[in-house]
Amino acid sequence: MDPLAGLLDGPRARGAFLLRMVMEPPWAVRIEDRAPICLMSVRRGAACLVPSDGGEPVRLGPGDIAVVRGPDPYTVADAPGTTPHALVGPGGVCTTLHGRPLAQDMVLNVRTWGNAAHGGTAVLVGTYLLDGEISRRLLDALPPLLTIPADARTRPLLDLLDAEIAQDEPGQQVVLDRLLDLLLIAVLRAWFARPGADAPAWYRALGDPVVGTALRLLQDDPAHPWTVAALAARAGVSRAGLARRFTELVGEPPMAYLTGWRLAVGADLLRESDATVEAVARKVGYSTPFAFSAAFKRVRGVSPQEYRVSPPEDPLDLPDRQRTLPRDRPVGKVSP
Structure with a gap:
């Protein structure tokens, strides 16, 4: 990816x-x-x-x-x-x-x-x-x-x-x-x-032959039961070598990155699809919806269901009296 x-x-x-x-x-x-x-x-x-x-x-x-x-x-x-x-x-x-x-x-x-x-x-x-x-x-x-x-x-x-x-x-x-x-x-x-770009750590790490391989594996298939040993084998290095190099370049260990990525993908699926919490949990690598919900609430502060039904306020959903102009007329906003 x-x-x-x-x-x-x-x-x-x-x-x-x-x-x-x-x-x-x-x-x-x-x-x-x-x-x-x-x-x-x-x-x-x-x-x-x-x-x-x-x-x-x-x-x-x-x-x-x-x-x-x-x-x-x-x-x-x-x-x-x-x-x-x-x-x-x-x-x-x-x-x-x-x-x-x-x-x-x-x-x-x-x-x-x-x-x-x-x-x-x-x-x-x-x-x-x-x-x-x-x-x-x-x-x-x-x-x-x-x-x-x-x-x-x-x-x-x-x-x-x-x-x-x-x-x-x-x-x-x-x-x-x-x-x-x-x-x-x-x-x-x-x-x-651009030359001298201050790109995020994960972006720079994708150019590394070892860490880049591991990152792409995690991003492409977050549902896989990855371990550091399995990633290291695919990247052709030792377990300790991958863990050390990954942490140095990305800023966090491989499994911590995987957890964050799984929850980020899961959060997006909750907002962008009508999949059940159980289905979302499976898609991002959690064996049960309870395990996914516990991890999600620990990191996000709310349960997956609460997150799904309480999205950020969308300006398009404001009452008519709060809108600047309807969208089928010339628009009078400077910015949404």
Whole structure:
């Protein structure tokens, strides 16, 4: 299993929020939506991302892409010192800093929002509304903000997303979801592959001939009754040698990694399928649902059934009065 494909394939975007933000300077938008991950790219003009922790502002030019990991707030602006005129809160509700609704005031077209229809800056924004437990391993490995410059690999995807984002045809949301997935994967591949990349330990370890073999075995077949001895035999090294090298490169012993992976896959199956707890337990290598439930509650703090019936709040499930606009009309959110 390819590591990025394996981590991103389960919790794919479903009803992700996408729009084109068109602005004429001066402008600034404060983002406090607590979304797990947001991707944005400048199509024309320029924009600055200003972290809330006092970090250095990051400038984006045409074609540049930024990935912002939630839930910390940040500001998107024409310049670092511009005072925000709009605030985006949980659920994508957009207001002034004093709470006056702005959604209707700034709608320009289908999935197009801003202060000027022909503004000098246009930014594509794509936000994942929910994060699944498999992707959490990846999200936890990412910095709060990463950027990659424009390149030949991402440009065609950006062009296609830009063309589709203002369309309103049958199946449009599915098209946009898949385009966002493809773009995110392309960005992460480029980021992990760059010279000097601070990739997560498991990602770097996949390049090791011994540990990489063991990791792929665990990821490909978590239900197998793996032991360190069995992994070592498949990797062609001693049991002690594998345990030592695996812990050094991955940061935890093989069986601890396997437990975490099994529970992550199990958590995703609970949310993404209607399989029984017993069936999920078998799929991830637990002989009984009781053993799976005990391990799950020990790590997650809730039982599998509680986890399944109490998912994170989905902005799409908010009462109508709390939504910015219905999805079959021009959208007035800045971010979900």
